[in-house]
Amino acid sequence: MKIGCPTEIKPQEFRVGMTPNAAGEAVAHGHEVIIQSGAGKGAGFEDADYVAAGAAIIDTAEEVFATADMIVKVKEPQAGERKMLREGQLLFTYLHLAPDPEQTKDLMESGCTAIAYETVTDERGGLPLLAPMSEVAGRLAPQVGAYTLQKANGGRGVLMGGVPGVGPAKVLVIGGGVVGTHAAKIAAGMGADVTVLDRSLPRLRYLDDVFGGTFNTGYSSQGLLAEHLTQADMVIGAVLIPGAEAPKLVRRAQFADMKPGAVLVDVAIDQGGCFETSKATTHADPIYDVDGIMHYCVANMPGAVARTSTIALGNATMPFMLALADKGWKQACADDPHLLNGLNVHAGQLTYFAVGKALGIDVVSPQLVLKG
Ligand SMILES: NC(=O)C1=CN([C@@H]2O[C@H](COP(=O)(O)OP(=O)(O)OC[C@H]3O[C@@H](n4cnc5c(N)ncnc54)[C@H](O)[C@@H]3O)[C@@H](O)[C@H]2O)C=CC1
Ligand SMILES: CC(=O)C(=O)O
Ligand SMILES: [Mg+2]
Structure with missing residues (x-):
C-alpha cells in the first residue's frame, strides 16, 4: 500500500501523523511511504530522518493526496484537504465529527473511508488512540x-x-x-x-x-x-x-x-x-x-508540545496503521472490532451512531458496511 503523510495545516499545529520510526516499520512491512517535505519539522524530525527510514519525500500536499492509498494525519482534514480526498481513499486521523457538520458533509461527499482515532476502542473500554x-x-x-x-x-x-x-x-x-x-x-x-x-x-x-x-x-x-x-x-x-x-x-x-x-x-x-x-x-x-x-x-492542545505528542501518538497509532496497510481497511476491521469502532464514514455513508444522532444524519451500521 502507498501511505501518505501530509504536513498539518491547522493553525499552530506542529505535530505530524507519522514518525520516522513509524515510516520505517511500514517500509519494513513492504509498503511505500511518502512524506510531504517538512512535515516532521515542527516535531523535530527532518526530511533526512524519513529518507533514512526508507520513505520518499514529496514536495506538495496535492501530490500526497493524489497518489496515496491511505492518508495518515493528526488533525481533522481542513476544508482544502477535504477537497483532495477521493473515493476509495482511506483516511486515518482525528475527526471529531459530532460538532462539525461541514466536515462530515465533505467527508461523505468525498467517497473516502474515514477511521477516526478518537472512536477506536480497546478491550478494557478505553480509547487507545485518544x-x-x-x-x-x-x-x-x-x-x-x-x-x-x-x-x-x-x-x-x-x-x-x-x-x-x-x-x-x-x-x-x-x-x-x-x-x-x-x-x-x-x-x-x-x-x-x-x-x-x-x-x-x-x-x-x-x-x-x-x-x-x-x-x-x-x-x-x-x-x-x-x-x-x-x-x-x-x-x-x-x-x-x-x-x-x-x-x-x-x-x-x-x-x-x-x-x-x-x-x-x-x-x-x-x-x-x-x-x-x-x-x-x-x-x-x-x-x-x-x-x-x-x-x-x-x-489541539497537544500541538503545543509537538515532539512529545507526536512520539506518544505514533506509539499508539502504529499497530493500527500497520494492520490497515497490511490487510486493507475491510479485513483489518473485520479482524478487530475495536478498529471497526473507529469507522465513521464509508463511501458516502455515516457509520457512527453518536455522530448521526448529534447531526441528525442517518447512519448505516459499520457491521453492515463490512458485509457490503
Ligand atoms: N482539546 C484538546 O486538545 C484535546 C481534547 N481532548 C478531549 O478531552 C475530552 C476527554 O477525553 P478523555 O479524558 O480521554 O475521555 P475519557 O473517556 O477517558 O473520560 C471522560 C470522563 O467523563 C466522564 N463523564 C461523562 N459525562 C460526565 C458528566 N456529565 N459529568 C462528569 N463526568 C462525566 C466519564 O465518566 C469519563 O470518566 C474528550 O472530548 C477528548 O476529545 C483530548 C485530547 C486533546
Ligand atoms: C485529541 C485531539 O483532538 C488532539 O490531540 O488534537
Ligand atoms: Mg482536538
Missing part, C-alpha cells in the same frame, strides 16, 4: 490554566500552590477519565486544592483508591457542580461521551455566582465543549473573556 493525547492535554491543562489565572492574562491573580500563610487555588475538574486524571495529578502537584467530579462510580472508586489524599472526588450532579463552581479559581472541562457532542454542564447564567477572573479550561472543546460559552480557539489567540470569566478553549 488516550495519549488526553494524557498530554490533561497534563497541559493546569499549566495553561495557571498562566491564564495570572492577573496580566485576565485571571484572578491566584498562584496555584499559594504560599505559606495564603491558601492554594481551588481547581475543579469535571470528568475523571484520562484528561481529568492527568489534569488533577498535575494541579495537585502544583499545590492546588483539587476536586474531580465524574458520573461513573467505578471511576470515582478507582480515583479514590489510587489518589485518595492527593485530590478529592465527587459525584457529578448539577447541585454539587454548582456548589463547587462558586468556590473554584479554575475549572477544567474533561468530560466525554465517546463520539458524541459534549454535554453543556456549565451555563453562562452561573458565571454570576463565580469568582470574577476564574478560569475555564475546556479540554472537551474538540467535542463541542462542556461550557455553554465555549468556542474553539487556537494557540495563536487562546484566551477570551465572557462576563469576567476567562476561557481557554484550544482544540
Whole structure:
C-alpha cells in the first residue's frame, strides 16, 4: 500500500501523523511511504530522518493526496484537504465529527473511508488512540490554566500552590477519565486544592483508591457542580461521551455566582465543549473573556508540545496503521472490532451512531458496511 503523510495545516499545529520510526516499520512491512517535505519539522524530525527510514519525500500536499492509498494525519482534514480526498481513499486521523457538520458533509461527499482515532476502542473500554493525547492535554491543562489565572492574562491573580500563610487555588475538574486524571495529578502537584467530579462510580472508586489524599472526588450532579463552581479559581472541562457532542454542564447564567477572573479550561472543546460559552480557539489567540470569566478553549492542545505528542501518538497509532496497510481497511476491521469502532464514514455513508444522532444524519451500521 502507498501511505501518505501530509504536513498539518491547522493553525499552530506542529505535530505530524507519522514518525520516522513509524515510516520505517511500514517500509519494513513492504509498503511505500511518502512524506510531504517538512512535515516532521515542527516535531523535530527532518526530511533526512524519513529518507533514512526508507520513505520518499514529496514536495506538495496535492501530490500526497493524489497518489496515496491511505492518508495518515493528526488533525481533522481542513476544508482544502477535504477537497483532495477521493473515493476509495482511506483516511486515518482525528475527526471529531459530532460538532462539525461541514466536515462530515465533505467527508461523505468525498467517497473516502474515514477511521477516526478518537472512536477506536480497546478491550478494557478505553480509547487507545485518544488516550495519549488526553494524557498530554490533561497534563497541559493546569499549566495553561495557571498562566491564564495570572492577573496580566485576565485571571484572578491566584498562584496555584499559594504560599505559606495564603491558601492554594481551588481547581475543579469535571470528568475523571484520562484528561481529568492527568489534569488533577498535575494541579495537585502544583499545590492546588483539587476536586474531580465524574458520573461513573467505578471511576470515582478507582480515583479514590489510587489518589485518595492527593485530590478529592465527587459525584457529578448539577447541585454539587454548582456548589463547587462558586468556590473554584479554575475549572477544567474533561468530560466525554465517546463520539458524541459534549454535554453543556456549565451555563453562562452561573458565571454570576463565580469568582470574577476564574478560569475555564475546556479540554472537551474538540467535542463541542462542556461550557455553554465555549468556542474553539487556537494557540495563536487562546484566551477570551465572557462576563469576567476567562476561557481557554484550544482544540489541539497537544500541538503545543509537538515532539512529545507526536512520539506518544505514533506509539499508539502504529499497530493500527500497520494492520490497515497490511490487510486493507475491510479485513483489518473485520479482524478487530475495536478498529471497526473507529469507522465513521464509508463511501458516502455515516457509520457512527453518536455522530448521526448529534447531526441528525442517518447512519448505516459499520457491521453492515463490512458485509457490503
Ligand atoms: N482539546 C484538546 O486538545 C484535546 C481534547 N481532548 C478531549 O478531552 C475530552 C476527554 O477525553 P478523555 O479524558 O480521554 O475521555 P475519557 O473517556 O477517558 O473520560 C471522560 C470522563 O467523563 C466522564 N463523564 C461523562 N459525562 C460526565 C458528566 N456529565 N459529568 C462528569 N463526568 C462525566 C466519564 O465518566 C469519563 O470518566 C474528550 O472530548 C477528548 O476529545 C483530548 C485530547 C486533546
Ligand atoms: C485529541 C485531539 O483532538 C488532539 O490531540 O488534537
Ligand atoms: Mg482536538
